Amino acid sequence: MISSFSTWRLKSLCQLIIKNFFSFLIVIAVPFTTTILLNDAQHLVRLHALRPIHLLLAASLPAAAITNYLMNRVRTAYIIDYACFKAKGDLRVPMATFIEHMHLMPFHDEKAVRFVSRVLERSGLGDETCLPSALHYIPPICSFSEARAEAESVIFSTIDDLFLKTSINPNEIDILIVNCSLFAPTPSYSDMIINKYKLRSDIRSVHLSGMGCSAGLISVGLARNLLQIAPCGALALMVSTETVSEKYYNGKKRGMQLANILFRMGAAAVLLSNSKAKARFLLKHLFRTIASDQENAYRCAFLEEDEEGNTGINLSKDIIAVSGNSLKAALTAIGPLVLPTSEKLRYVLSYITHKVFNYKYKLYVPDFRMAFEHFCIHAGGPAVIDAVQHNLGLLDAQAEPSRMTLHRFGNTSSSTLWYELAYIEATGRMKEGDRVLMIGFGSGYKCNIAVWECIQPASCTADGPWTEGTTCVLWKQAITMS
Numbered sequence: 001m002i003s004s005f006s007t008w009r010l011k012s013l014c015q016l017i018i019k020n021f022f023s024f025l026i027v028i029a030v031p032f033t034t035t036i037l038l039n040d041a042q043h044l045v046r047l048h049a050l051r052p053i054h055l056l057l058a059a060s061l062p063a064a065a066i067t068n069y070l071m072n073r074v075r076t077a078y079i080i081d082y083a084c085f086k087a088k089g090d091l092r093v094p095m096a097t098f099i100e101h102m103h104l105m106p107f108h109d110e111k112a113v114r115f116v117s118r119v120l121e122r123s124g125l126g127d128e129t130c131l132p133s134a135l136h137y138i139p140p141i142c143s144f145s146e147a148r149a150e151a152e153s154v155i156f157s158t159i160d161d162l163f164l165k166t167s168i169n170p171n172e173i174d175i176l177i178v179n180c181s182l183f184a185p186t187p188s189y190s191d192m193i194i195n196k197y198k199l200r201s202d203i204r205s206v207h208l209s210g211m212g213c214s215a216g217l218i219s220v221g222l223a224r225n226l227l228q229i230a231p232c233g234a235l236a237l238m239v240s241t242e243t244v245s246e247k248y249y250n251g252k253k254r255g256m257q258l259a260n261i262l263f264r265m266g267a268a269a270v271l272l273s274n275s276k277a278k279a280r281f282l283l284k285h286l287f288r289t290i291a292s293d294q295e296n297a298y299r300c301a302f303l304e305e306d307e308e309g310n311t312g313i314n315l316s317k318d319i320i321a322v323s324g325n326s327l328k329a330a331l332t333a334i335g336p337l338v339l340p341t342s343e344k345l346r347y348v349l350s351y352i353t354h355k356v357f358n359y360k361y362k363l364y365v366p367d368f369r370m371a372f373e374h375f376c377i378h379a380g381g382p383a384v385i386d387a388v389q390h391n392l393g394l395l396d397a398q399a400e401p402s403r404m405t406l407h408r409f410g411n412t413s414s415s416t417l418w419y420e421l422a423y424i425e426a427t428g429r430m431k432e433g434d435r436v437l438m439i440g441f442g443s444g445y446k447c448n449i450a451v452w453e454c455i456q457p458a459s460c461t462a463d464g465p466w467t468e469g470t471t472c473v474l475w476k477q478a479i480t481m482s
Helices: 002-019 021-038 041-047 053-071 093-105 109-123 144-166 187-199 212-228 255-264 321-339 341-356 382-392 396-409 415-426
Strands: 080-084 177-178 203-207 235-241 268-273 281-290 300-307 311-315 372-376 436-444 446-454
Touching: 002 187, 080 144, 080 341, 080 415, 109 255, 109 396, 144 187, 144 268, 177 187, 177 212, 187 203, 187 235, 203 212, 212 235, 212 268, 212 281, 212 415, 212 436, 212 446, 235 415, 255 311, 268 300, 268 415, 281 321, 321 382, 321 436, 321 446, 372 396, 372 415, 396 415, 415 436
Parallel strands: 177 203, 177 235, 372 436
Antiparallel strands: 080 268, 080 281, 235 268, 281 446, 300 311, 436 446
């Protein structure tokens, strides 16, 4: 493994030297050429008086400095393309079917059914969301084998779609990163993909687990970092999914029943590169805040057992407040990098006034709509979307991708942001040069922010989760929320 990594770094260095050969040549030759051209006898005498070691240092140090710069310079990450999982119609779970199954479950009483029915009505989910076949049985089959079968079905079909869209040979993949929080089999998801597609033996592969719904953007950050030390033109395959069948909650605790209501099956596969060739999106900024040092934030999304020994995700009532605080910290950090000068000046003047007049005037809240054309908010639930929309002052049209994703696909965990990006493109709203703000929340508690710039919008004829066949068919179901 170490030998393979060293070979990879050596290959990268050789490519950089070859591509920048003239830079090295100029740096080494300029001192000597200048001396000769000056034809100054005094300089020539001094040059002959130098020891060989001095001449070697004079030639090698500039070359070493340039080599260090080329090896450590920040390379931009690009999205070549992406694909989202689209389930078959027989996996659809209409709301009436979901409630009927709740009535028939042996471990749910009438009180629990009424609670689930009330929450489901306000959940923002529609009748097209899907669950794996194991959860269509009464009672559900929450076995390891069913979870592995779900993972293979979802992940492989999504990667197949991506390879078809990009015409990429699997052997061209240099880096593989997979994230799934709740299900971590052995061998891992990354090994499963390598075995399926017979990827190269020297591929850099990682499986992230336990990172929650924000794991997708964490994986993007990891891919970007690995692409920094990869040869120019390297490709990274990032897969985000959540396997829901094994961790279905069979108990009566209300906070743990919420995950059964909101979470649905889904996945996204993203192809990234450090080369602009064929790129569709440019990664401008990436930022993450972690609030695990705070007990209420640490436990607001917690996998645990109830009093009867049933395992499930316990969603705390503090999750909205914690999300708001995490988002505020993230926006405060990234604001100076993305906001236009006018918004920065207004905030500075507001801050001065706020201090001078002894806090009598409120601080000006910068308008992030001036910095971005599109917003992808994690579709964790209607309350999360409402809170972010209110804090950012977004119009209903700007929060529409998140609400429509929740309505059509449910909370698919780390892959929701890519369904939202696909919605924006399917509606024809994405234009060249448009900036996209992605906001992801996850257990721990984490808030991740990514800023993308569109280089090449998708064609409306491209197949995707919001299309049928080759024609863009937008899901226009009415979103009814009480």
